[in-house]
Amino acid sequence: GAVVSQHPSRVICKSGTSVKIECRSLDFQATxxxxxxxxxxQSLMLMATSNEGSKATYEQGVEKDKFLIxxxxxxxxxxxxxxxxxxxxxxxxxxxxxxxxSVDTQYFGPGTRLTxx
Amino acid sequence: DAKTTQPPSMxxxxxxxxxxxxxxxxxxxxEYVYWYRQIHSQGPQYIIHGLKxxxxxxxxxxxxxxxxxxxxxxxxxxxxxxxxxYYCISQRRGQNFVFGPGTRLSxxP
Numbered sequence: 146g147a148v149v150s151q152h153p154s155r156v157i158c159k160s161g162t163s164v165k166i167e168c169r170s171l172d173f174q175a176t177x178x179x180x181x182x183x184x185x186x187q188s189l190m191l192m193a194t195s196n197e198g199s200k201a202t203y204e205q206g207v208e209k210d211k212f213l214i215x216x217x218x219x220x221x222x223x224x225x226x227x228x229x230x231x232x233x234x235x236x237x238x239x240x241x242x243x244x245x246x247s248v249d250t251q252y253f254g255p256g257t258r259l260t261x262x
Numbered sequence: 263d264a265k266t267t268q269p270p271s272m273x274x275x276x277x278x279x280x281x282x283x284x285x286x287x288x289x290x291x292x293e294y295v296y297w298y299r300q301i302h303s304q305g306p307q308y309i310i311h312g313l314k315x316x317x318x319x320x321x322x323x324x325x326x327x328x329x330x331x332x333x334x335x336x337x338x339x340x341x342x343x344x345x346x347x348y349y350c351i352s353q354r355r356g357q358n359f360v361f362g363p364g365t366r367l368s369x370x371p
Contacts, residue, residue, distance in 0.1 A: 149305075151305075177348075179358070179359075181361075187363065188349075188361045188362060188363050189306070189361040191358055191359070193334060193358075194358065217290045236303070238305045238306070240305075241304075248359075249353065249355050249356065250296070250308060250311060251308070251359060252308055253298075253305035253306045253307070253308075254305050255304055256303070256305045258303070
């Protein structure tokens with residue numbers, strides 16, 4: 146099956162610093178990738194949709210200047226959390242859409258646990 | 263808001279079939295039904311999807327009712343490793359996934 150990787154798997158940073166998370170589709174090309182956030186005991190919440198070569202589309206309430214998304218190639222999207230604060234601590238998960246002829250199956254990365262001190 | 267409803271939790275004995283229901287009474291004709299599962303502290307794992315017909319793969323079977331208003335995911339021989347939160351999603355091509363709270367399946371020894 147399709148494989149999506151994320152790096153790093155876990156990061157701890159100080160308040161005010163920036164953190165970059167990478168998401169790669171390893172065995173397929175993904176014109177569209179997605180970034181989700183998941184708080185403890187809650188479901189996944191879509192943050193933004195990332196299209197290769199164009200600006201990301203952010204969901205309502207997600208600050209685009211705080212969560213910078215770059216999708217420079219068909220296999221790589223990055224999420225940078227700028228000036229991180231403790232409330233940004235969460236589990237960040239990316240997915241890549243394998244857009245076949247009739248379906249839009251998403252394959253998810255293993256997630257990145259961010260802890261901001 | 264999610265367009266599907268699922269029971270919040272279920273138990274299943276190891277080795278028995280786990281039948282997870284999902285209600286999607288407002289599904290439209292061009293929406294697919296997807297199932298994913300999330301094991302603790304991991305990203306969701308794709309299980310199966312379908313449109314109208316029943317589907318089966320190496321992981322599970324998906325039974326969709328004729329009126330498409332509900333479906334059942336069947337894990338034929340549940341193991342302890344199948345303990346996870348299972349998400350049922352209805353989605354039209356090009357539309358974003360909306361995750362509900364899912365069903366927490368506990369497989370008991």
